[in-house]
Amino acid sequence: MSLDLRIPMGLMFTLVGVILSVFGLATNGSPIYAASLGINANLWWGLVLLVFGLTMFLMGRRSQARLAELGPVPVDKNEVRRGH
Amino acid sequence: MLNLTSVDWLIMLLYFVFVLGIGFALKRYMKTSKDFFQAGRALPAWICGLAFISANLGAQEVIGMGASGAKYGLETAHFYGIGAIPAMIFVGIFMMPFYYGSKARSVPEFLRMRFDEKTRALNACSFAVMTVFSSGISMYAMARLIQALHVFDGLFRLLGWAPEGIFTFSIVLSAVIVLAYIFLGGLTSAIYNEVLQFFLIIAGFLPLVLLGLKNIGGWEGLKASVPMQYMHEWKGVAHASTNPMGIEIIGLGMGLGFVLGSGYWCTDFLVIQTAMASKNMESARKVPLIAAVPKMLFPFLVILPGLLAIGLPTPHTTTVVKTMADGSIIHEVNVVSPQVEQGRGLVPAKINPVTGKAMLDTNGDPLLDYDMATPNMLLHFFPTGILGLGLTALLASFMSGMAGNVTAFNTVFTYDLYQSYIHKNGSDRHYMAVGRWATVGGILLSIGTAYAAINFNNIMDTLQLVFSFVNAPLFATFLLGMFWKRATGHAAFTGLIAGTATAMIHHGLTLPMLAHPGIHGGWITVVHTYHSDMAQNFWTAIWAFSANFVVTVIVSYCTMARPESELVGLVHSLTPKPKRPENELWWQRPETLALAVLVGAIALNIFFY
Numbered sequence: 174m175s176l177d178l179r180i181p182m183g184l185m186f187t188l189v190g191v192i193l194s195v196f197g198l199a200t201n202g203s204p205i206y207a208a209s210l211g212i213n214a215n216l217w218w219g220l221v222l223l224v225f226g227l228t229m230f231l232m233g234r235r236s237q238a239r240l241a242e243l244g245p246v247p248v249d250k251n252e253v254r255r256g257h
Numbered sequence: 258m259l260n261l262t263s264v265d266w267l268i269m270l271l272y273f274v275f276v277l278g279i280g281f282a283l284k285r286y287m288k289t290s291k292d293f294f295q296a297g298r299a300l301p302a303w304i305c306g307l308a309f310i311s312a313n314l315g316a317q318e319v320i321g322m323g324a325s326g327a328k329y330g331l332e333t334a335h336f337y338g339i340g341a342i343p344a345m346i347f348v349g350i351f352m353m354p355f356y357y358g359s360k361a362r363s364v365p366e367f368l369r370m371r372f373d374e375k376t377r378a379l380n381a382c383s384f385a386v387m388t389v390f391s392s393g394i395s396m397y398a399m400a401r402l403i404q405a406l407h408v409f410d411g412l413f414r415l416l417g418w419a420p421e422g423i424f425t426f427s428i429v430l431s432a433v434i435v436l437a438y439i440f441l442g443g444l445t446s447a448i449y450n451e452v453l454q455f456f457l458i459i460a461g462f463l464p465l466v467l468l469g470l471k472n473i474g475g476w477e478g479l480k481a482s483v484p485m486q487y488m489h490e491w492k493g494v495a496h497a498s499t500n501p502m503g504i505e506i507i508g509l510g511m512g513l514g515f516v517l518g519s520g521y522w523c524t525d526f527l528v529i530q531t532a533m534a535s536k537n538m539e540s541a542r543k544v545p546l547i548a549a550v551p552k553m554l555f556p557f558l559v560i561l562p563g564l565l566a567i568g569l570p571t572p573h574t575t576t577v578v579k580t581m582a583d584g585s586i587i588h589e590v591n592v593v594s595p596q597v598e599q600g601r602g603l604v605p606a607k608i609n610p611v612t613g614k615a616m617l618d619t620n621g622d623p624l625l626d627y628d629m630a631t632p633n634m635l636l637h638f639f640p641t642g643i644l645g646l647g648l649t650a651l652l653a654s655f656m657s658g659m660a661g662n663v664t665a666f667n668t669v670f671t672y673d674l675y676q677s678y679i680h681k682n683g684s685d686r687h688y689m690a691v692g693r694w695a696t697v698g699g700i701l702l703s704i705g706t707a708y709a710a711i712n713f714n715n716i717m718d719t720l721q722l723v724f725s726f727v728n729a730p731l732f733a734t735f736l737l738g739m740f741w742k743r744a745t746g747h748a749a750f751t752g753l754i755a756g757t758a759t760a761m762i763h764h765g766l767t768l769p770m771l772a773h774p775g776i777h778g779g780w781i782t783v784v785h786t787y788h789s790d791m792a793q794n795f796w797t798a799i800w801a802f803s804a805n806f807v808v809t810v811i812v813s814y815c816t817m818a819r820p821e822s823e824l825v826g827l828v829h830s831l832t833p834k835p836k837r838p839e840n841e842l843w844w845q846r847p848e849t850l851a852l853a854v855l856v857g858a859i860a861l862n863i864f865f866y
Contacts, residue, residue, distance in 0.1 A: 175286060176279075176282055176283060176286070176449075178279075178304060178449045178452055178453075181275055181278065181279055181282070182275075182452070182453050182456065184275075185271065185272070185275045185453070186456070186460070188271060189268055189271060189460075189646065192264065192267060192268060192271075192642075193264075193268075193642055193643060193646070196264050196642045197642065200642075205640040205641060206640055208637065208638055208639065208640050209468055209638055209639065209640055209643075210468060210471055210472055210638075212468075214464060214468070214639065214640060214642075214643045215640065215642040215643050218460075218464050218643055218646075219642075219643075222460060225456075225460075
C-alpha cells in the first residue's frame with residue numbers, strides 16, 4: 174500500500190487543532206467554559222491536537238520520501254496457495 | 258440541552274470528508290481481490306495492531322463500557338484483564354502461525370483447510386449472520402444516540418423537516434458513508450479508518466476523563482462518591498452476592514476469561530482480518546500484542562466516564578431565594594426533568610413513553626438508562642467546539658464498528674459462500690465485483706436489523722448474549738483443531754452444533770434474578786436463577802464450550818483421522834517452528850512483547866485489587 178496513513182490523519186488532526194485553538198482564542202473568557210470548570214478546553218486541547226497532527230504528518234512524509242527512494246517492492250509471483 | 262454551533266458541525270464535517278477522502282485515495286490501489294479483501298496482505302504491524310483493537314471499539318466498547326462502568330463499577334475492567342489480554346497473547350503467539358501461515362483468506366476458509374467443507378459452511382453462515390447483527394446494532398445505537406442527544410434537531414428545524422425522520426436519517430447517513438468508503442477502498446479503507454477512529458477516541462475522551470476527575474476531586478474523590486465495591490476489580494469476587502456483577506470467581510474466570518474472551522479475540526474474523534492483513538508472519542504475530550497495550554490502558558478512557566457519571570451528584574430541582582439590594586425577593590427555580598431527577602448522578606431513569614412515568618424493576622426502584630452515562634458526561638463537561646470533537650469521536654466509533662463488520666461480511670460472503678457454492682471459477686475481477694455488491698447487501702441487511710428492537714438496558718448484555726451462542730462453542734473447535742491432530746471434520750461439525758444448541762437450551766432454562774422470562778431467558782422453564790444477566794451469559798458460554806469440546810473429542814475418536822501429511826502447517830505438532838528473520842534482536846521477538854504485556858496486565862490487576 175503506498176498511502177501512508179499518517180499523512181491524511183496528521184492533516185486532519187492539524188486542521189482540527191487549528192480550528193479548536195483559533196476558536197478557543199476567540200472565545201477566551203467566555204461563559205461557555207463554566208461547564209469545563211473554567212478551563213479554556215478548546216484552546217489547550219486544540220494546541221495538543223495541533224502538535225500531534227503535525228508530528229504524524231511529518232513522520233508520514235518522511236517515511237513516504239524514504240520509500241520512494243528505495244523503489245518498488247518486487248512481487249512474489251510464485252507464492253504457493255494451499256487450495257481453495 | 259444540546260446547542261451545536263457551526264464549529265461543532267465543521268469538525269464533524271471535516272471528519273466525514275477525510276473518511277471519504279481516504280476511501281477515494283485508496284481506490285486506485287485496489288487492483289486485485291487480494292487488495293480489496295485482504296489489504297494486499299501488505300500493511301505494517303502498528304497499523305494492523307491499532308486497527309485490531311479499534312475494530313472492537315465500536316458501540317459496544319465506548320457506550321457499553323461506560324454503561325457497564327456505571328452499572329457494575331471497575332469490575333468491568335475484567336473484560337480487559339481476564340477476557341482480552343490473555344486471549345490476545347494466545348492468538349498472537351500460538352494461533353497466528355496457523356492463520357497467517359495457512360494463507361487462508363478468512364477464518365471459515367481456515368476451517369475448510371483444517372476440517373472440511375461443512376464445518377466451513379456452518380461457520381460462514383453463522384458468522385455472516387452474527388456480523389450483520391453486530392453492524393445493525395451499531396447502526397441502531399448510533400441513530401438512537403443521535404436522537405436522544407438531539408444532535409440533528411437544529412439541522413432539521415433549519416431545513417424544515419419533521420423531527421421524526423431523524424432516526425432514519427442517521428441510519429441512512431451512516432450507511433451511505435460506510436458503504437462509500439468500503440466500496441472504494443475495501444479492507445484497507447476500513448483499517449485506515451479504524452486507526453483514525455482510535456486516535457479520535459483518545460482525542461475525544463481523554464479531556465473528558467481529565468475534566469471529570471478534576472470535578473469530582475481526583476481519584477480519592479471518585480472513591481468517596483461511588484459504592485465501595487465499584488472501585489475494586491477483584492474484591493468480593495468469591496461469591497456472587499458480594500460483587501456488583503453478581504458472578505462468582507469460577508464464572509468470571511472461566512466464562513469471561515477463557516471462553517468468551519478467547520472466543521472473540523481468537524476466532525472472530527472481525528479482528529483476525531486485521532492481523533491477516535499484515536505484511537509478514539512476524540508482523541502478524543505481533544499485531545494482537547501491539548493491540549494489547551492500548552487495550553490495557555483503555556479502561557481509563559471508556560469505563561471511567563461511566564463511574565464518574567454515577568459518582569457525580571444527581572441534579573435536583575432547586576429553588577434559590579435571593580434578596581436583592583433594592584429589597585426585592587427573587588425565587589430562582591432550576592427545574593430538572595423527572596427523568597433526570599429519578600436517576601443517579603448523570604445517569605437518567607428510563608421513562609415509559611406511554612405513561613410518562615419511570616420504569617421500575619421488580620424491587621420498585623427506577624430502572625436506570627446506563628447507556629446515557631457517557632453521552633451525558635460529554636454534554637455536561639464539553640463546551641461547544643470540543644463538544645463537536647467528542648461527538649465526532651462517538652460517531653466515529655459507531656461507524657468503524659459497522660465498517661469492520663461489513664468488510665468481514667463481504668469477505669466471508671464472497672470467498673466462503675459465493676465462491677464455494679455459487680460460482681467456483683470466476684475471474685478475479687468478478688469476485689471483486691461480487692465483494693462490492695456484497696458490501697451493499699451487507700449494509701442493507703444491517704439496516705434491517707437496526708430496525709429490530711433492543712430489550713436490554715445495556716448494549717453489552719445483548720452482544721454478549723449473541724456472542725455466547727455463536728462464539729463460545731467456536732473456540733473449542735479451534736483449540737482442538739490447532740493443537741490436536743486427531744480432531745476430524747465430522748467431529749468439528751457436530752461439536753459446533755452441540756455447542757450452540759447447548760447455549761440455547763441453557764439460556765432457555767435459566768433466568769437472571771430481576772428479569773421476566775422471555776428475551777432474558779427462561780423461555781423453556783426456569784430451572785436456575787442467576788444473580789445477573791452477565792452471570793447467566795458467562796455460564797451459557799461455559800456450558801457451550803464444554804459441550805462442544807466433549808462432543809468433538811468423542812466424535813473424533815469415532816471417525817477417521819486425516820492423514821498427517823495433509824495437516825502440515827495447520828496443526829501445532831505438525832508444523833515446523835516459524836523462521837526467525839535475520840538480525841532479530843531479543844527484544845524484537847513477539848515472545849518478549851507478549852511477556853511484557855502479561856506483566857503489565859498483572860500489575861494493573863494488582864493495583865486495582
